[in-house]
Amino acid sequence: MFAPATKAGDAWTRMLGRRFDSASDIVVGDGDGRLYGLVSVERLLAADPGATLAELADRDPPVVAPGMDQEIAAWHAVQHGESSLAIVDPSGRFKGLVPRRRLLRVLLEEHDEDMARLGGYLRGSKAAGSAAEESIGRRFAHRMPWLLLGLLGAMMSAGIVASFEERLAANVALAFFLPGVVYMADAVGTQTEAVVVRGLSVGVSIRRLTRGESITGLIIGAAMALAFFPFALLYGDPRVALTAAVSLFAACSVASVLAMALPWALNRLGRDPAFGSGPLATVVQDLVSITVYLLTAMLIVT
Structure with missing residues (x-):
């Protein structure tokens, strides 16, 4: 000095x-x-x-x-x-x-x-490069746990649907709209999940995302329900149409919340949300959508 x-x-x-x-x-x-x-x-x-x-x-x-x-x-x-x-x-x-x-x-x-x-990697580009060049055995080991979780979810979904077999048999039209409700909930959840993962990757607080994404999920659910209800009426049973519309609103709204919660939870646990939240969110959202649809049918369709 x-x-x-x-x-x-x-x-x-x-x-x-x-x-x-x-x-x-x-x-x-x-x-x-x-x-x-x-x-x-x-x-x-x-x-x-x-x-x-x-x-x-x-x-x-x-x-x-x-x-x-x-x-x-x-x-x-x-x-x-x-x-x-x-x-x-x-x-x-x-x-x-x-x-x-x-x-x-x-x-x-x-x-x-x-x-x-x-790019969705939380440990640096060196880890990303290693993941892209790893052996077939390691690729298999990294992906199989999430896919097995998805298979378990598929088994549980089959069990839930089977438990409502009598009600579905009494009104076959109920089965027509179940795939649509499940798909739309997955689609809404995937959009929210992409926004959340991208936000987390650049340090955006989950609190800043929660309000906007939650309200957006409610609005999207209402819009989907209103658009789907007239189509469902074409099948002749207003109760089934109402069941599909209400279920679609509820499933889409819940999907937004789940799509925010799961990546945040994985991020807090130190796991890469871009890698695991997709399969996990799909399993949980499918189970919730199926359950919501069938329970709504029990309340509306007598």
């Missing part, structure tokens, strides 16, 4: 023949160790030897406090147009200097992480 009254020529002479980890900037400070400013080496070399460092120093260099997030600190230096970043405690005392090579490394690391998260 040089005093503000030091001449440029004297500062340069004192630096000759010495080795430095980084010499992109010279720190200028007072006797109490407080930062006065920074002088770039380029400016020092071009200055008159008799000029003081106080005259050459940037009195408003980029400064951060100890413990600040490295990405924020690096961008602070870049936006200020400086090659180094000074670390200063709350009392103004100089604690260190982050050189340009360290700033560049931080920016590259954060860029790599951001690009990986935008």
Whole structure:
């Protein structure tokens, strides 16, 4: 650290023949160790030897406090147009200097992480590359647990439908609309899930997504129910048409909530929501949609 009254020529002479980890900037400070400013080496070399460092120093260099997030600190230096970043405690005392090579490394690391998260990977692009190049055995091992969960859901769905066999047999028209209700709930859930996963990948809080997606799910469910009801009436039984419309509204509304809750839960557990939330959400949404439809039929169709 040089005093503000030091001449440029004297500062340069004192630096000759010495080795430095980084010499992109010279720190200028007072006797109490407080930062006065920074002088770039380029400016020092071009200055008159008799000029003081106080005259050459940037009195408003980029400064951060100890413990600040490295990405924020690096961008602070870049936006200020400086090659180094000074670390200063709350009392103004100089604690260190982050050189340009360290700033560049931080920016590259954060860029790599951001690009990986935008692609749906939470552990970096290196992990994403490894996943794309892994062996057939590991691919099988990573995917089978979720697919087995889906198979279990299919078995449970068959059991639920079988438990309503008599009611379905008494009014076969009820079976016509079950696939449509299940599909539309899955479609609404998939849209919400894509928005949530993308939001989580860039650090958006689930609280910011909840209200908007929940209201959107209700509106979509109501719109789908109103559009589907006249079509269902073509099959002649108003009770069945009402059952399909009410079930569609309820299933679509619930699907939005599930599509938000499951990726958030996987993210909190440290699992990649882009990889697991799709199969898991499909299983849960199908079971809920089938149950909602059949219970609604019990209440409306006597």
